[in-house]
Amino acid sequence: MSDKKHYKLTVNGQAVDVLAEPRELLIYTLREQLNITGPHIGCETSHCGACTVTIDGKSVKSCTMFVAQADGKDITTIEGLGSPDGLHPLQEAFKEHHGLQCGYCTPGMITRASKLLEENPNPTEEEIRFGMAGNICRCTGYQNIVKSIKAAAAEMNAAKEAAE
Amino acid sequence: MIPAAFEYHRPSDMSGVLAILQEHGDDARVMAGGHSLIPMMKLRMAEVPHLIDLQDVGGLSGIMVGDTITIGAMTTQADIIDNDALAAAAPIMREAALQIADPQVRYMGTVGGNVANGDPGNDMPGLMQCLDASFTVVGPDGERSIPARDFYEAAYMTAREDDEVLTAVSFAKPAGGYAYEKQKRKIGDYATAAAAVQIVKDGGTCVSAAIAMTNLSDTPVYSQAASAALVGTSVDEAAVKAAVAAMLGDIDPVEDNRGPVAFKRHVAGVILARAIERAWSRA
């Protein structure tokens, strides 16, 4: 009754076709079928945010979506934000400001932060903490994550101004 | 975590949804944002052989603000927070939505899913009872409207029939002061206790009040007695005490990982007193 089906996704700008059972959680499709291993599985119970990706402009925990729901959707993961030779300002800021220790939460953190800064390019510390509340980090104590996001926001705003 | 296998349906209109519900009966269930249902399916506490995703069904989302406020079932908590007209007309909606779950969950979780779920931990049912909302459901025999205050029968048991789909919630534009106060252990947790309060003031006197409590019984609790205890008073300390005492007579919390009964009753009293004071200060 639950045969595999073809699903069409756009992942980091690339159209892909995957064959999966509808019940497959999107995080597994990304990690195991598409080898996109940036988004992590921290809890698998919708709490930690390590699996966060952006889907049609929303931050979503990809452990809490079936691949069938994602059919036809546009998905961005940490791999779509920057590359080793062209880091996203958030990646650069996390590196500079010690926004990570073990790094396990970082892809989810940065992917969520990218959406937060899109919605609110100049957040206060309180707004950052509230907007990042769906992502858990067991290492940093959050202080440096907040600092990194603030620094990235300043950097991105300066770059925007310079371009205008 | 792998849920039991299911057949996935994504119909594009309500007649398609109703046809699948008719065909498969108890084996079929609708899914909105999936952020209550998928966790239950992953734990295999819910098995849904035919899963009907509502995301492509037209006409189920959107917020209409007038003397009556209508919110489509598929409207997300994030949509509620973002809607300035709604926040101006019924500010308790934004105040409550901001206290639900976390940002990621709020992009997916819908009003319809939250009120239809029947989980006593959900925040919207109590809120809807405070606002005296009604729920529109559609089924094989057409549409009907069910008052939120009559909707909840027991945990996960509601007045909605299995072959009916909730399409919207609506309520009269609320008057007066408001507050949604919630005690939780951490972000993303359900309430240990939460209170929704609307109060109307005339001169220095309370002329009407509505009070509903969350996660303190197997259903949300609209406390008529607590509301009545405020009416005709100046909402002084004695009146707040009387309302809290009346509310405590209506709730029936059970011990769980959020604490023993005595603690929950204590928190319920603190939260309601705070909510009343804040609503009164805004009235």
Ligand SMILES: Cc1cc2nc3c(=O)[nH]c(=O)nc-3n(C[C@H](O)[C@H](O)[C@H](O)COP(=O)(O)OP(=O)(O)OC[C@H]3O[C@@H](n4cnc5c(N)ncnc54)[C@H](O)[C@@H]3O)c2cc1C
């Ligand atoms: C980490 C986490 C924290 C959370 N914290 C909170 C919280 O603090 N407060 C809170 O209130 N909620 C909380 N939630 C739940 C969240 O708000 C859910 O999204 C919401 O309860 C259900 O909405 P949904 O759209 O996801 O519904 P779904 O999960 O899709 O559906 C829930 C149930 O309702 C039924 N249903 C859905 N839509 C309809 C409809 N239109 N007609 C008939 N039946 C329907 C489904 O069949 C299912 O039984 C949390 C969830 C998570 C994962």
Ligand code: FES
């Ligand atoms: S793995 Fe998805 S929220 Fe933790």
Ligand code: FES
């Ligand atoms: S850096 Fe280790 S969990 Fe965040």
